[in-house]
Amino acid sequence: MTRDYSKFLPTSSNAPEKTPELPPLAALGWQPFFAQQISIEQMTETPPLRVTEVHRNGLQARGDGIDMHIPHGPDATVGDWILLNRELPSSSAVLERKSLIKRRAPGKTLGIQMIAANLDTAFIVSSCNDDFNVARMERFIALAFEADVSPVIVLTKTDKCNTPDTYIAAAEALSPLVPVVALNAKSDAPQAMLAPWCKPGQTVAFLGMSGVGKSTLTNALAGNTAITTQAVREDDARGRHTTTRRNLYFLASGCAVLDTPGMRELQLTDAASGVAEMFSDLDELGTHCKFNDCKHTVEPGCAVTAAVANGDIDPARLARWQKLVAEDLHNSATLAERRTKDKALGKLIRSVQKKKKK
Numbered sequence: 001m002t003r004d005y006s007k008f009l010p011t012s013s014n015a016p017e018k019t020p021e022l023p024p025l026a027a028l029g030w031q032p033f034f035a036q037q038i039s040i041e042q043m044t045e046t047p048p049l050r051v052t053e054v055h056r057n058g059l060q061a062r063g064d065g066i067d068m069h070i071p072h073g074p075d076a077t078v079g080d081w082i083l084l085n086r087e088l089p090s091s092s093a094v095l096e097r098k099s100l101i102k103r104r105a106p107g108k109t110l111g112i113q114m115i116a117a118n119l120d121t122a123f124i125v126s127s128c129n130d131d132f133n134v135a136r137m138e139r140f141i142a143l144a145f146e147a148d149v150s151p152v153i154v155l156t157k158t159d160k161c162n163t164p165d166t167y168i169a170a171a172e173a174l175s176p177l178v179p180v181v182a183l184n185a186k187s188d189a190p191q192a193m194l195a196p197w198c199k200p201g202q203t204v205a206f207l208g209m210s211g212v213g214k215s216t217l218t219n220a221l222a223g224n225t226a227i228t229t230q231a232v233r234e235d236d237a238r239g240r241h242t243t244t245r246r247n248l249y250f251l252a253s254g255c256a257v258l259d260t261p262g263m264r265e266l267q268l269t270d271a272a273s274g275v276a277e278m279f280s281d282l283d284e285l286g287t288h289c290k291f292n293d294c295k296h297t298v299e300p301g302c303a304v305t306a307a308v309a310n311g312d313i314d315p316a317r318l319a320r321w322q323k324l325v326a327e328d329l330h331n332s333a334t335l336a337e338r339r340t341k342d343k344a345l346g347k348l349i350r351s352v353q354k355k356k357k358k
Contacts, residue, residue, distance in 0.1 A: 022200055022201060022254045024063075024064040024065070025048065025063070025064055026200075026201050026254075027200075027201075027250060027254055028050045028062060028063070028250060028256065029050060029079075029118065029201060029202070029203045029256045030048065030050075030081070030201075031098070031201065033098050034048065034081050034095050034098075034118075037095050037096055038083065038095070042083065045086075046083035046084055046085060046086070046092070046093070047063050047064065047066065047083070047084050048063055048081050048082070048083055048084070048095070049061035049062060049063035049066060049068070049070075049081070049082050049083075049084050049092075050062055050063065050079070050080070050081055050082075050248070050256075051070075051076050051077065051078055051079060051080045051081075051082065051117075051248070052078065052247065052248040053078065053245065053246070053247055053248070054076075054077060054078055054245070054246065055245075057069075057071070057072065058070050058071045058072050058090075059072075059074065059076060059082075061082060061084075062250075063084070066084070068089075070082070070084075070089045070090065070092060071089060071090040072090060073089070073090030073091055073092065074090070074091075074092050074093070074094050075094060076094045076117070077100075077114035077115065077116060077117050077246075078115075078116050078117070078246040078247070078248050078258060079116045079117040079118045079119060079203060079205075079248060079256075079258060080094055080095070080097065080117040080118065081094070081095040081118065082094050082095065083095065097117045097118055098117075098118045099117065099118055099119050099120075099147045099148050099149045100114060100116075100117050100118075100147055101114075101115040101116045101117075101119060101122065101143055101144070101147050101149065101205070101207075102114050102115055102143075102147075102269075102270075103115060103143065103263075103266055103267055103268065103269065104267035104268070104269040104331045104335070106267070111335070112269065112270075112335065115207075115246070115260065116205050116246065116258055116260070118203060119147070119149045119203050119204065119205050119258070120149065120150065120197075120202045120203050120204060121149065121150045121151075121152060121197040121198075121202065121203075121204040121205070122140070122143075122144040122147075122149045122150070122151050122152070122204070122205050122207055123152050123153075123154045123194070123197075123204060123205065123206045123207065123217070124137055124140040124141065124144070124151055124152065124153050124154065124207055124208060125154045125155075125156060125206050125207065125208035125212045125213060125214050125217065126153070126154075126155055126156070126167075126171075126208055126209070126212055127155070127156045127157040127211070127212045127213060128155055128156070128157050128158055128160070128161035128164050128167040128182070129157060129160070129161065131209055131211070131212055132155075132167055132170070134170060134174065134320075135320050136209070136266070137153060137171065137174060138174060138278055138279075138320060138324070139266050139268060139324065140207055140208070140266070141153075141174065141175060141178055141274075141278050142268060142271055142274040142275045142277070142278040142324060143266075143268065143271060143274060144274070145273070145274040145277040145278060146270070146271040146272075146273055146274025146275075146277075147274070150197070151177075151178050152178065152179050152180075152181060152197060153171045153174070153178055153179070153180045153181070154181050154182075154183070154194070154206075154217070155167055155168060155171060155180065155181070155182040155183070156183065156184070156185045156212055156213035156216075156217070157184070157185070157212075157213065158182050158183060158184055159184040159186075159187070164182055167182070168180060168182050174278075175278060175280075177277075181193050181194065185213035185216040185217050185220060186213075186216060186220075187220075188220075189220075190217050190220035190221060191220060191221060191223070194217075194221065198221060198251075198253065198255040198257075199254070199255065200253060200254025200255060201254055201255075202255050202256070203248075203255070203256040203257075203258065204255065204256070204257055204258070205257070205258035205259075205260060206218060206257070206258070206259055206260060207260055207263070208263075209263070210261070214259055214260065215259055218249060218257050218259045221251055221253075221255070221257055222249065222251050222252075222257070223251075223252070245261065246258060246259070246260050246261070247259050267327065267331055268324060268327055268328045268331065269328060269331035269332050269335055270328070270331075270332050270335075271328050272325075272328055272329075272332070275321070275324045275325055275328055278324075279317075279321040279324075282304060282313070282317075282318065282321050285303050285304050285307060285313075286303065286304055288303040289301060289302050289303045289304065290302065295322075296318065296322065304318065
């Protein structure tokens, strides 16, 4: 599939723009993509609300003059748009998503965990210390590509690092399609440096491990310190969990910002195209192998292993690509099998219920 990657890059300077006056829904991230799904009559009868938080007992959602709790019912995540059923809120419909960031549910549970919906940009945050992890960033980038969300790497804590250029160079080498921004999250830099992606009506999210500065960056964009932050542990540079659940904030600038808890487990599933785009050079090279099903290990005529032998490809990068491909294949197949079994069980239950009625 060929995509227009120009949208993944900013198109204006870093200078802050004057904030325009936005209609109430537009200030929440309402875009033509959602408006074309409903009629004017539906806008009145079932007003659109945006999910800002997901709780154990339901959803918190906001709309034009509305901020309310929705009982469990809609299969929605933070960032989703729902059409409010005034008489039975739990039956409110979820609009088609523009994008969806998801992963395999952590732990032994077989299922999908939705992380965020309808994002325009995903800021993949890592700090310039021992937290910096190339493999982890590649996972986040693959997730963003799969969801058709623009990924941007944000490197923080440059003020506490003697060699930030080393981290910047490593991040820039990941993909020519992913911009890299290095900054001190506690300075005045974030608002100006992230401005090209934080335009009015846009929705951005900060993704990464705990302690890398996601909440600090959200505060910086908001121009206040409303979100509690904590320092990292000095012994291992690991962060403490500040944000405990995903929260969507609406800034005075007209941009919506999602702050997320740190994710220590990020298993990919149904992300084959995202992985292929993250490693587009290796994926393209693989098309020149002698066998279509080449595993790029010991097969004769393998263009990938030949490139490794010639020193054109880093063996460590090849290993990371193979790991993600295998992981995605395994998780996708496992979940597909689970869905098939669930459908069969549901069909059996309905059949038994029909017989009992007779």
